[in-house]
Amino acid sequence: QQQVKQSPQSLIVQKGGIPIINCAYENTAFDYFPWYQQFPGKGPALLIAIRPDVSEKKEGRFTISFNKSAKQFSLHIMDSQPGDSATYFCAASPYGGTASKLTFGTGTRLQVTL
Amino acid sequence: DAGVIQSPRHEVTEMGQEVTLRCKPISGHNSLFWYRQTMMRGLELLIYFNNNVPIDDSGMPEDRFSAKMPNASFSTLKIQPSEPRDSAVYFCASSFRLSTPYSGANVLTFGAGSRLTVL
Numbered sequence: 001q002q003q004v005k006q007s008p009q010s011l012i013v014q015k016g017g018i019p020i021i022n023c024a025y026e027n028t029a030f031d032y033f034p035w036y037q038q039f040p041g042k043g044p045a046l047l048i049a050i051r052p053d054v055s056e057k058k059e060g061r062f063t064i065s066f067n068k069s070a071k072q073f074s075l076h077i078m079d080s081q082p083g084d085s086a087t088y089f090c091a092a093s094p095y096g097g098t099a100s101k102l103t104f105g106t107g108t109r110l111q112v113t114l
Numbered sequence: 115d116a117g118v119i120q121s122p123r124h125e126v127t128e129m130g131q132e133v134t135l136r137c138k139p140i141s142g143h144n145s146l147f148w149y150r151q152t153m154m155r156g157l158e159l160l161i162y163f164n165n166n167v168p169i170d171d172s173g174m175p176e177d178r179f180s181a182k183m184p185n186a187s188f189s190t191l192k193i194q195p196s197e198p199r200d201s202a203v204y205f206c207a208s209s210f211r212l213s214t215p216y217s218g219a220n221v222l223t224f225g226a227g228s229r230l231t232v233l
Contacts, residue, residue: 031215032215032216034221036222041226041227042224042226042227043118043205043207043224043225043226043227044157044205044222044224045223045224046221046222051216089156089157093220095215096214096215096216096217097215097216097217097220098211098212098213098214098215098217098220100145100147100162100164100169100170100209100211100220101159101162101170102159102222103159104156104157105156106155106156107156107157
């Protein structure tokens with residue numbers, strides 16, 4: 001059973017555009033939502049994370065928006081650059097992230113063109 | 115810090131052969147995870163250890179898969195016998211698990227992965 005649904009599967013935007021990746025979860029026990037970024041040939045790496053008591057978190061050009069009532073969260077990349085081309089995974093965990101078991105979405109392959 | 119180190123980076127083997135993947139976690143980390151990544155199923159958690167003890171192996175697909183962590187600095191994932199459907203990238207990840215919520219201390223650090231091809 002897939003507990004974190006991610007869309008779209010792939011995304012192509014031009015440089016400077018704002019790609020948006022969406023995730024939805026079902027398990028109401030989830031209360032920690034990180035995003036991981038993966039470049040080809042590398043393992044995923046933590047990009048940004050949010051807790052459910054805030055509706056938005058920004059780190060540089062990356063912003064997470066969170067809608068607790070809809071059980072949805074999304075990643076926005078402002079002023080996207082070709083170097084942002086990677087696969088992005090949303091994830092979720094209960095207990096504020098102290099639970100060892102992190103559930104990942106299926107990933108979104110982003111390509112930023114010149 | 116060298117990060118999480120995995121070997122081999124690439125493995126090509128024939129169906130029926132035994133495959134052993136190796137992982138050295140980050141020193142000081144007390145949790146270790148094995149994930150499998152495929153196009154069809156994305157990232158799947160196979161098993162994880164806390165303080166060298168296997169906690170949850172419910173993701174291990176079959177008895178052909180086994181994992182060990184004999185000490186805090188080494189873990190193996192073994193597939194015997196291997197099958198073509200085992201072809202995937204296998205990631206090892208480690209973290210330092212604290213009991214403080216939202217501390218960010220449980221950030222997973224992934225290795226570069228071991229790409230397995232079973233012919």
